[in-house]
Amino acid sequence: MSCNCGTPVDKLIPQTVKVVSIRQDTPDVKTFRVVALEGEELFDHMPGQCAMLTVPGVGEAMFSITSSPTEKGYKDFSIKRCGLLTDYLHSMEAGEEVCVRGPYGKPFPVDTEFKGKDLLFIAGGIGLAPLHSVINYVRANRENYGKIDILYGSRSKDDLVDFDEIENEWLKEEGINVYLTIDREQEGWDGHVGFVPSYLKELDFPPTSTAVICGPPIMIKFVLQALIEMGFEKTQVYTTLELKMKCGIGKCGRCNIGSKYVCKDGPVFRCDEIDELPNEY
Amino acid sequence: MYTIEKSKLSDLFGAISASCELYLPVKKAGQNNFTKYEAGTEYCDELKTVKSPKDMFFPQSENIVSFEKTDGKIKVTPDTIPTEKTVVFGVRACDVASFDVLDRVFLSEPADSFYKARRENCTVVATACSEPEESCFCSVFGIDPSEPKADVATWFVGEKLYWKALTEKGEELTKAVASVLTEENADGTVEAEKAKIKEIVKNLPLASLSLDGWDGDATEAKFDAPEWEKLSASCLGCGACTFVCPTCQCYDIRDYDTGHGIQRYRCWDSCMYNDFTMMAHGTPRPSQLQRFRQRFMHKLVYFPANNDGMYSCVGCGRCVNKCPISMNIAKVIKAFGGDKS
Ligand code: SF4
Ligand code: SF4
Numbered sequence A: 001m002s003c004n005c006g007t008p009v010d011k012l013i014p015q016t017v018k019v020v021s022i023r024q025d026t027p028d029v030k031t032f033r034v035v036a037l038e039g040e041e042l043f044d045h046m047p048g049q050c051a052m053l054t055v056p057g058v059g060e061a062m063f064s065i066t067s068s069p070t071e072k073g074y075k076d077f078s079i080k081r082c083g084l085l086t087d088y089l090h091s092m093e094a095g096e097e098v099c100v101r102g103p104y105g106k107p108f109p110v111d112t113e114f115k116g117k118d119l120l121f122i123a124g125g126i127g128l129a130p131l132h133s134v135i136n137y138v139r140a141n142r143e144n145y146g147k148i149d150i151l152y153g154s155r156s157k158d159d160l161v162d163f164d165e166i167e168n169e170w171l172k173e174e175g176i177n178v179y180l181t182i183d184r185e186q187e188g189w190d191g192h193v194g195f196v197p198s199y200l201k202e203l204d205f206p207p208t209s210t211a212v213i214c215g216p217p218i219m220i221k222f223v224l225q226a227l228i229e230m231g232f233e234k235t236q237v238y239t240t241l242e243l244k245m246k247c248g249i250g251k252c253g254r255c256n257i258g259s260k261y262v263c264k265d266g267p268v269f270r271c272d273e274i275d276e277l278p279n280e281y
Numbered sequence B: 001m002y003t004i005e006k007s008k009l010s011d012l013f014g015a016i017s018a019s020c021e022l023y024l025p026v027k028k029a030g031q032n033n034f035t036k037y038e039a040g041t042e043y044c045d046e047l048k049t050v051k052s053p054k055d056m057f058f059p060q061s062e063n064i065v066s067f068e069k070t071d072g073k074i075k076v077t078p079d080t081i082p083t084e085k086t087v088v089f090g091v092r093a094c095d096v097a098s099f100d101v102l103d104r105v106f107l108s109e110p111a112d113s114f115y116k117a118r119r120e121n122c123t124v125v126a127t128a129c130s131e132p133e134e135s136c137f138c139s140v141f142g143i144d145p146s147e148p149k150a151d152v153a154t155w156f157v158g159e160k161l162y163w164k165a166l167t168e169k170g171e172e173l174t175k176a177v178a179s180v181l182t183e184e185n186a187d188g189t190v191e192a193e194k195a196k197i198k199e200i201v202k203n204l205p206l207a208s209l210s211l212d213g214w215d216g217d218a219t220e221a222k223f224d225a226p227e228w229e230k231l232s233a234s235c236l237g238c239g240a241c242t243f244v245c246p247t248c249q250c251y252d253i254r255d256y257d258t259g260h261g262i263q264r265y266r267c268w269d270s271c272m273y274n275d276f277t278m279m280a281h282g283t284p285r286p287s288q289l290q291r292f293r294q295r296f297m298h299k300l301v302y303f304p305a306n307n308d309g310m311y312s313c314v315g316c317g318r319c320v321n322k323c324p325i326s327m328n329i330a331k332v333i334k335a336f337g338g339d340k341s
């Protein structure tokens, strides 16, 4: 049963894809664009879903798909350099091949709960990667959503992922407000300085939007606290959890937390659902 | 009902293995384990195999896909889905029940094609436990060792093996080996044997364990309980309990360089190991207490929550026999007050 046709015999079997471009976003984040080989197709996904990237012999890991499903023909992955596999990926050049399998997990409820709502996106650092997919999906289906606020912060200006796209596209669109912040003063930066949670309190959004948070666990914690203080209910707030994964399909046991498997029941959770999980993430 | 003389078992095994691969308990180097039958292989009638028969469907390690890289191009070749017809003989009632637990995991969408093929290609011949032991507590999970529910149920009584097909697959196997079996109305003998077994089971030391309070909703009540600290204090994190356990199903996926390509395989893993949940920035379960708790919470709370109340333990008692520090699920249940005696 040899097959390189993109319709694997099992969800565990990856397909080969070509890396067509690699963009350096920040000193330690690159965005990889992959396409199916000639005559083959890549799976469809929804915003928030993930895929397993394999470099044979080096390793395999789960990454959030950064591109929106409305961008056809390719998938983007914004990847921070932080280990063996990501070191290897960062050393690659456009034109090389890797393998991918997916999509995995439950997406953001973009076509249900999010519909008709004002949306408030809050991201820190590489946390913009999973939100990037939702934001561009929402932009492509603008009529289905209300006002959009995006609050994004990073260590420095150079660590803001997708800065060009934010500046040249998002900032220019009507009905979208983008608030950027960096942790410390920096030459050439005349925007806001300070951490995301405190900027959020300053901005004092009315608690009528649906909020989506993504970033380091400590940021998520303080942002959630701030939102509650501002009058948001946990049922209005979504985030993603990150645990070690291997199979992606709820079988290898690795990402089990309470009665949930992050790979299939997540990575997207509503904050009231997270409250029901044992405190082990 | 059919019978065959115990002295003629090799005829039965010969007849089964004529058309498929037969696995049965065999003692090798002092250890009883399910082993492939070859002419001359002796059936071992000890109550328990060291490892459970989960290997039949979920081997300890198995290749799933290979990669070949030439001139920068990657060729992906999935490993062949197994097609051999198999029979596994001598499976105890607890282990038969463990297959239901594994099915819940591997056959739920998206089904695992490797497991599914092995499971479908296999006919399970179970054997009632003539003499359940002190470490057994299958009855606590509603399992009756006098009446295993497999494709074929068998009983060893006196000098004979009694054979009864319970499913279509079982009927087919019975037909295939009919020439070595004798049809006999032996219901009385088998009923008497069942009654004898039931009486033993009732009086086993662990039969009084109670699962009251353990269910899918018990996370809040159990997770932060002080009991875990004492229970887990001497756990070595060796993982022996998970490896011998018929229902433990966690696995790892790894690659190795074969010299002319990369072979990806999966192998059993253990939630008791400290690197099980390790990520680049750390692990959510840094202490052995957390890992220990995870194993038992999963079996007695999280698994039932997702599977209509089914526990992920069948009371086979292997962990009772094998843990080097004599810790086990029976002690965990007891420590939380689960003893009716
Ligand atoms: S936890 Fe122990 S008694 Fe229960 S099925 Fe596993 S090995 Fe058997
Ligand atoms: S066999 Fe015993 S010591 Fe080893 S991991 Fe299991 S409970 Fe801990």
Ligand code: FES
Binding pocket: A244, A245, A246, A247, A248, A249, A250, A251, A252, A253, A254, A255, A256, A261, A262, A263, A264
């Ligand atoms: S990654 Fe295997 S169960 Fe979630």
